[in-house]
Amino acid sequence: MVTSRVRISIRDLSKTFRQGAREVPAVSSVSFHVHEREFVAIVGPSGCGKSTVLNMIGGLIAPSAGEILVDGQPVLGAPPPTVGYVFQKDTVFPWRTVERNIALGLEYRNVPAAERAARVREAITLAGLQGFEDAYPATLSGGMRQRVALMRSLVVEPEILLMDEPFGALDTHTKLNLHAELLSLWQAKQQTVIFVTHDLSEAITLADRVVVMTRRPGHIKQIYDVKLPRPRDVIHLRETDEYSREYSEIWHALGEEFRACPA
Amino acid sequence: MTKDRARILVWQLLILVVLLAAWQYLTGIKAISKTPGLYWIDPFFISRPSAIAERFVYLMSPKVRLGIWQMALSTVQSTIWGFLVGISTGFVAGLVLGRSDRLARILEPYIVAFNSLPRIALVPLITMIFGFGLLAKIVLAWSIVFFIVFFNTFQGARSVDADLIHSARFLGASERQIMTTVIVPSALAWTFASLTPSISFALIGVVVGEFIGGESGGGLGYLIIQSLGTLNAADMMVALIVLGAIGIVMALGIKQVEARLLRWRPEYQKR
Secondary structure, three states: OOOOOEEEEEEEEEEEEEEOOEEEEEEEEEEEEEEOOOEEEEEOOOOOOHHHHHHHHOOOOOOOEEEEEEOOEEOOOOOOOOEEEEOOOOOOOOOOOHHHHHHHHHHHOOOOHHHHHHHHHHHHHHOOOOOOOOOOHHHOOHHHHHHHHHHHHHOOOOOEEEEEOOOOOOOHHHHHHHHHHHHHHHHHHOOEEEEEEOOHHHHHHHOOEEEEEOOOOEOEEEEEEOOOOOOOOOOHHHHOHHHHHHHHHHHHHHHHHHHHOOO | OHHHHHHHHHHHHHHHHHHHHHHHHHOOOEOOOOOOOOEOOOHHHHOOHHHHHHHHHHHHOOOOOOOHHHHHHHHHHHHHHHHHHHHHHHHHHHHHHHHOHHHHHHHHHHHHHHHHOOHHHHHHHHHHHHOOOHHHHHHHHHHHHHHHHHHHHHHHHHOOOHHHHHHHHHOOOOHHHHHHHHHHHHHHHHHHHOHHHHHHHHHHHHHHHHHHHOOOOOOHHHHHHHHHHOOOHHHHHHHHHHHHHHHHHHHHHHHHHHHHHOOOOHHHOOO
16 A cells, blocks of 8 residues: 555564573564554554564663564664654653653754744644643643653654554543544654554554464464555444444454464 | 641650759758758759750850860761761772772772771771861771661672663673663662762761860860760760751651652662
8 A cells, every 4th residue: 555665564573582591482483564644553462562663673671593684774873853752651750841841852962942932832722732731740730740851852853753552551532532632643754653552542542554463472363454445534433334344353363362372 | 737846846855845844953952951962863964954955055154265066067067077978988999899890809808808897997097197187087087987878788789680681782882881770870879879878977977086186176076075074964964965966857858868769770760
């Protein structure tokens, strides 16, 4: 379906962790490509190694075998400057206000103060954080903190965005709001996104393609194209037959993995 | 709220008045009337409020060579210097060793050994080296504060959240920027938390220093030891009261500073 250029290319990626004398395979032989402006979600049972795959793409951990190319360049340790990363865990700096958290990346890149202020203001407006510019993260809800983290990553305009269950700890309502916001932000800038989640409805709502991984050691079970039109209305979408059809098709594959997984 | 506070204050003052009155009264009754020197509670050992007040006024007067305020000033000065120098050196050392595993492992036995040495045992040596003035007291206060701050900062620098460092790196931070925007602020949070014990220990260090080496510098510790020499409980009480007041003011001041520096922490947030 997509004819644009490949931005991320993963070949035979494997990771084995060492636990004392034991070797625990986490990811085995994962291969897929992500094209320019594509939104790809990775789903799978917890502990299937989907976050490990994302960590390797971001250069946070080294693969045991295989190859990751971002724009044709192998990923070696340091993250490429075009890549942004949103963590599952709360990584907002607690000692900085909302405004200064969002400004971080611009400070690092020595963006002049005036331009920095303008871009931060714009980001705050986009995220609906007006009035909280000078608030410290400790006073914010989990959803707002994650919104700050998201805007902090987006304000430096990454071309590739890696998201590791960013909304995993949030309640359903907050999650849906953030889905809508993420989609409209993405619609505007069309970053290339890899989004890891254990929530299938989240994956279908957001992504163009859904990569289903098996239980540990994780490998790719199947890759599905999500044939839902854009722009998507995150609430209305779930009432449509197309959504239900996509959902049940992927759910069947995923369910096999959940069932086989000892809880 | 304010009514409640007023009520508490009234009770607090009442306790003080009762205590002082009882002290004054009990040290005034003799065991056998008219026989000097035999008291139920002997003011020779614990003095009496009236005698203490008298000595206080006398010690403030220009008749004495070293007045009580001069003594207090000397103690406060040494404490603040010991505190400031101790904090800054402790912070730098904690940060450097906290980020350098190798250096920390090499120096560990020396640090542990020096820290387990009772600091009071060093007083004569420090006095011998630095003389009887302010400097010896400052060095002594420093030697205690340094380790408190050092261990805290060390812990703080080691326990920096790896994901915060990763986030910074993804946002384009250089190693130097990671140091200044992630590691230093994280470690500082731990350093600030050690300010309150540090100021108390600085004061302890200074007073102990004055016990032995206070001769030319004076100080409240010196006044206490001198009063021991002349068996003057009233002077000792004067010194203790002033010392107590200094301790309270410093602790309250530091609490304010801490609340300001750590205002981003949940426990300091006013919701």
